[in-house]
Amino acid sequence: MNKLITFSSALFTTTAINAQSPNIIFILADDLGYGDISAFNPESKISTPNIDNLTQDGITFTDAHSSSALSTPSRYSILTGRYPWRTKLKEGVLDGYSPAMITPDRRTIAQMLSENGYNTACIGKWHLGWDWGYPQNAQNKKDVDFSLPIKNGPTERGFDYFYGIPSSLDIAPYVYVENNKVTALPNHIIEPQKGLKLMHGGVAGADFDPQDCLPNIIRHSISYISKQKNSKKPFFLYLPITAPHTPVLPANKYKGKTTIGDYGDFVVMIDDMIQQIIKALQKNGQLDNTIVIFTSDNGCAPYVGVKEMEKQGHFPSYIYRGYKTDIYEGGHRIPLIVSWKGKFSNETNNSLVSLTDFYATFAQMVNHKLKDEEAVDSYSIWPILSKQGASNRKDLVYESGKGYLSLRTPQLKLVFNGGSGGWGYPNKPADLAQLPPMQLFNLKEDPSEKENIIHDKCYEQEVKEMTQLIRKYVKEGRSTPGAEVANDTENDWKQVNIFMQ
Template structure:
């Protein structure tokens, strides 16, 4: 009898601990540059007081990176804790009709949270594919039967609840999906129109208006937070918003708020919506038990009008070279704030961090032991967040839109190709042929990557060591300590043959 009482007491105590675990809200902006946040860029022409306020009760990470300079692969890494080039997708992004990228056997951060006592939700832009239903006579992937449920979407990958859109705001089909069904059947086709540029032609749901997408996502996010107010379980809310990605659609009340035009005004709109979320948490007495993460999936898009913004003194990539899609720092170095009221006070941290790391971080927070095939590229930063140590990460890999890979150490960055690997110069074959086949930058001395030092003999041993290191990470199927894992396309593939020969 005493043994039963003891066991019951232990189980009750464990349940109480889980109930006291902090809520986690992960706000992921879409194509927001490092220099777009005034807390990260003193010369920013966009004033973001509410995002800046997160830094007052937070830790600002100044050397944080997405795993890719593009949306889909970056999001894959957040959800799985795994580098995206290990999958079958070696470059580019998915579209709104693409099948599920996350395979059923691949564990996700949402599953991990759910199995450890959390309610989980994804509200916003998914962009990781799912499986639409098709009639028997379907001739192409656009011939979707929207009346039928989707499969292999967020609610099949660990999230209790989903509300959002399939891919980017400008990408068809233009529909909202709640859990596994569209909220309204398509009844028209929309495309570029007055005031709404850079939106692809496609069917649209009866309840879908592009300019209301961001406010609608925030409304649902706030509604979810309110519903969790009386829950005995903590919650994980993954909130991948649709801005400032094109089409750039600031609401009327935000228009004219900056000197750089609609893009700046759209960022101001994001800033105000961060305030709405914080205000809701305060009202519900949830703020002091909620970790808020604010970051971006990659750098600012060059086609947004960056040349005009730079001419007005605003540099979305701050001092860093390149933009979205590029292997250079502006493509993947992103603002990252981890805010926790009462725990932190305006701290800055220069540790090397990847968005891939949050899987292992929160696993450690809830005392969950990762499985062999789980989060194979994720290093916990919980020692930093709990003020008990540092991250064990000493290097990381990130990729460009074309699939160019780079290995980064604490000081050096080795790119295993020439050129930007994206839309930036140089990327034309004739120009690339004139350049060395690899690039090396000393980011401590040259953070703007102005000088390729690959020919400097002083760094030959470093280049050899880094080449062997990335080869090891590819062949072992992981970059963290553990059992050998398998890449989806084998542990040797064409994008790295240049240095594996």
């Protein structure tokens, strides 16, 4: 077996791992459902052979979760190894003009890897805010002077290079930013559109074409990868693509590739983009020393026509209940493949995994000792990847779009809210008034969350213990062993009152 996998912990020094560290490409799809990938859903109406091929040299994680059922908080957790509800953002997402969510004192996975010998890049959708430049007479946050450099953006949060967009593809301003400067000043307005081609409307850069956004991100990614082939340093490429989030814009060559319309065709386009990345690695002789991670920030969005797709036999959440924003599994259970050619071989792992875990995972890989306030909710899965054991994660917390929390163990899921906590049913006050204030599901027996067993006395002790545990996680500012640290706010916001009082 390859010595990267089997060398002893005694040799697992920073010097040793830096001398032969694998490259890392972290591909994050946007609003892609668990059931949209044919490797995860045998009944999928979308064929994704290139993503499926990653499983041949990979580990397929079947019980992996984003920390939130929404974009911004999910991304925050990936980069910081910290649950997003510890920040001032208690629900919802940022927009394209929002200030930086990651505070200057909060370490990121990019900073950690950079300090351990990596070149680091982020190419794609940021959606974590930064500070635009403003003229002295600015009246509101949209009065940006786009000729001024941004501050507190990706290159000030650990990335050596950035190319991408501020927010989601449907949210203004529609500009590309390279490092800390806009690549072309706005010279036109994109008008609002509805439906699958949803655009909220606003100013757009002279070089910005929504239809070309995904291919452009891939072109820049391939260029970056190719520039690294002769480098003596490994690279970390965080690649948050803009699809299949609205606007749903499959290129003409992909239209009609599925029977379920533009959304399915857009996923096929993503699949082809993944093939282009892999081909570039092969061409450059980099594939054997590159870990490729493919996943999604949250579940499929309900407004992309899921009801019609379900009628045609395609279920973007597979057997799971709910969609994007919902506390139910469909909101945050996501496809996760970790591929490393020559190291893994078509393995399936059912461990409980959070996307917050990659910070601690790569820290262990490079023998970086985490500081007290670093990656406070991140459990390493390096023992799984290195075939030396299992993750120490025994439970995890995830958040709905409206900021309500759930605590999950391998068997049970306790929801500290009576409804979906998002856009799905039940979410209206009149409906919630008729329901218990909390929900409990036995996911081993009821993975589709059809029966709320909160009143089953057989589980009284488990409910009590789980409630005490999440209270502890909030109070201590962490869910991993270590010194108590502070959340960014007091511990009494509305979504946690049900278990903190």
